[in-house]
Amino acid sequence: MLFIPLSSPVIVSFARLFEQTSSVYRKPSHNDISRVLLDLGVSDVDPRTSDSGMGKVKRIEYLLYSLSSSEDTLESAQNLFFKLMAMLHAHGGFRKDSENYVGFEAFENFRNVLKTEGVFMDEDGSILPIVLENISESEYEEALSKYIVRAKRGSMDAALLVGTGKDLLEAVSYYVVHKKMGVYEQKNFPTLLGLAFTCLGISTFASKTNPSHVEKMELALYELGCSINTLRNKQGTGHGRPFLPLINDHEAKVAIESMGMISEYMMSKLREETPKETKNVRT
Template sequence: MELIIYEEREIREMANNPPLTDAIVVALARLIDDSQLTDKREPTHYDLDVLFVQSKIAEGDKPGPGGKPIGKAKRIRGALNWALINNLQGGEAFVSALISTVQGYGGFRPQSANYCGLEAVANLIAAIAIHGWELSLDGSLAPRVLEAMGGGQLTAALESYADRARRGALDSPLLAGTAKDLLEATAAHVLVEKWGSYPTHSNFPTLLGQAFTALSLATPTDPVQAGEPAQKRVERAAYELGCALNALRNKQGTGHGRPWLSSITSSQARFAIESMGNIASLMLNEL
């Protein structure tokens, strides 16, 4: 039986990559120069070759029709669009790696011959910011501290985490900048938005139940009514599943290291991650 066991360094590395989305693919490719002039900007095609291999998305790097070479921006879009379907984790790793490479070549420095341009940089900053990450004008990339966010900004960041979880991203139970997991952070956010605060010392079943109540979602404490809509049964099941998933979490430390108890299999872990995303999305959509 295969066990889902990750070392702390591996989880930290996965969590330190921004999400891969269609908008980020387009904005990232615009950082790269496809000029046919003599003075071409770096990074080079060779740099891309290395990054594709390191990120394990080289399979998505295809030549043009008839085997003709294509530009660097098209190579990036092609490989990352492939990664969106076939290797999301590798694609996310490539995003961070390419930004670091561009930064190393001076691509974020206006005085550099390799400068990408303010519009291209600003577009990528905006595309990444929606998902709870900060890219500075000098190319420094870091997750935003969720506990410093609130309102619609936090809703958008949690929606991004929920979307990653629904797609099975391995780091999804762990939220950057907080010890809470996805469901706990979402439930707390719901209560702050609905009631103005949340009980910091409540256990998870109580916290989740209060969030469900605030959103008019049914829990097992709500009696079954004759003729009630079928979705109420689904809502009660979602609450029960959320509590079960929380019990599977490894509670040692502050959210780093192994996200799940070491006794569960990889398929169970993936089901748990995707289920967390679905339940969080249910709450955020009702919010």
């Protein structure tokens, strides 16, 4: 499960997403929250049992502070956070055209607070892990897929995975090689990308002398990937602008979208081969 640092700023800004106004009542309701607490087995810490007039903001603040203050209930705090996030999604809390929209100011404030804690949240409320090494394989692939979607839109923060020092294409290449070959320590990007392509049966200059039309396209993708990588700001650690200063915004946008396109092609090839490989998985 993705871990969210439940610091005081995160808890306060998250609770504000449930704030009501005098004219609009937004879901989830108090009853919805009570059912979540019952499912998690933490109803005993609910302050609303002794104060039935407590609002949702103070209620959620109290619950997350209480549950995150002890190692014994820290997992429950994490589960509560993600279940409440799921409820906000289900009720359209992150859609601007929804009557349950949490509000622009509250939403952007929460996103900014998460970013200072090392967590990205997409415009649709999807949380994207930054330090990919600390999550499970299934979550890793899901996170890469979300970054690919953002890259295809030209989103600057999708180009470089903060906390890893890798760009998206490099992270996808490492993932492919790891899935196919196990641990791999190659630091040279052209070699890494070429090996990932080879593992997926995608053509590289080293493997084809008389390429077909599809192979020519794949060779061009390889060259494009290597070219994009040379534009990387190698002095950075994932923060700030991901490309060299001489690259203007239009060129950066093309590079990011191309990065997403190549990464998506690689992941689709990997998914095509996965069913064949599962036959050999131990039972």
